Amino acid sequence: MLKKERQTYILHQVNLHNRVLSADLSQEIKVSEDTIRRDLAELADQGKLIKVHGGALSQGYHFSVHAQQVYALDEKKCIAQKAAKLIQDGMFVLTTGGTTIIELARALPPELKATFFTVSLTAAIEYMQHPNIEIILIGDKLSKNAQITVGGEAQAKIKQIKADICFLGTNAIDITHGLTENDWEVMQIKKAMVTSAQKVVALTIAEKVNTAQRIQVCDIHGIHTLVTELAPESQVLSAYKKQGLEIL
Amino acid sequence: MLKKERQTYILHQVNLHNRVLSADLSQEIKVSEDTIRRDLAELADQGKLIKVHGGALSQGYHFSVHAQQVYALDEKKCIAQKAAKLIQDGMFVLTTGGTTIIELARALPPELKATFFTVSLTAAIEYMQHPNIEIILIGDKLSKNAQITVGGEAQAKIKQIKADICFLGTNAIDITHGLTENDWEVMQIKKAMVTSAQKVVALTIAEKVNTAQRIQVCDIHGIHTLVTELAPESQVLSAYKKQGLEIL
């Protein structure tokens, strides 16, 4: 990775999380902490961030589209970390939108080489930060609620793709009803994704496990892997394990 | 391989991968790294890429989506104000990306009822702020440079639309070469838009009037209306007026 690329990446991370640790960055980018420190020093000189003991903070002026506060951010970050490990170089990945998916995008290793198909504007913007990720945006009518594209065109496009893996940000999941939604259009999109992907991964915070909404996307067997912030041994999840789901 | 060929090849690689290494290119093309470096230096001089230690990066990629300060913001706001008046309730509107288009999105009257087709992520996000605007996002491969979707699929979709009006954020315009671009993929998209719309409006700051770039989108007669921050009576614009363009 080139120096400049690295610095852009760092800057992006800083502005995203408002703070970074040298140690973390060093691990992510796989260079010595020394190098990171020097980068931080340079960027600080240019006034692009504020260097502090142990890492750096973002300058206040920096606003971003998704500066909105995310509910249960730490949990989602934890989930994203686990989920990111499922993606390998060269894969075709299909993703929905939602804050958990955004965190997944942020958790991806910077050098990952893969092709991402998405219906989500915000996710696409996150993927853009990764130099080696090719992004295919699936177009159609834009749903202002869900901030994803929905409609027949989008569904048709999704069905044309044979993705290796598909990540679903999940609103509600339980054993009897499976994956459920409360928006018809979103359901259709997710349904299309489930059928197009070899492996279906549902990302959900523990709170939403064992809840249901009105419209079914697919039953519990449509999902292959369930990622939550809980340890896989947790009581709550044993029932899902029994149904043959992989738990992370 | 001729020098020129080599340079176009390099430029192509840069725009494709967002980054190239001198060492790689040297191997691929089988010339010395020295020669590659000289090529990169030339291309960097022409502003077509950014040279860094070890190779080069594409223009724009290293900017983060959100934090960029907009160049000539006041001028662009002025242009946006004028352009917004061209849109009426019920219209089908086609737009590219770029900062001027973003300003246009912000300048739209809040109650406007229309359908917007766009290839730009950032523009789509702006349109979302307007409750009565329906947004159709045109999907395809996402260009990290231009932050718009590009490719055959997108072009085909654009051609299916019969839009009332089309707004082009403009890089360069002059009488003899018409509307020009420096990115092949972007040119294709713009070209598709020009042919699909009843009325073609070019938005450009005065500075870019009477400049040209390498690749032609359409000649001067392909454009119906030119919006700049200057008064329509301005000397600079009289030549365009003579060509039959409406000046705002």
Place this chain on the structure above:
DNA sequence: TGTTTGTTTGCGTTTTTGTGCCGACATTAA
């Protein structure tokens, strides 16, 4: 045709830059 002129390229050599490592020192937390 042969000469001249200018451009382009490759090859050493020297300089600069980027990075990692080490040790002394500073800061933080228990």
Place this chain on the structure above:
DNA sequence: TTAATGTCGGCACAAAAACGCAAACAAACA
């Protein structure tokens, strides 16, 4: 306080860039 952790400066090494030079080549011209 001590122990752990982060920082800073110097050093060393490797990779890349810059520079000068000469060979190769092409174009221009008498």
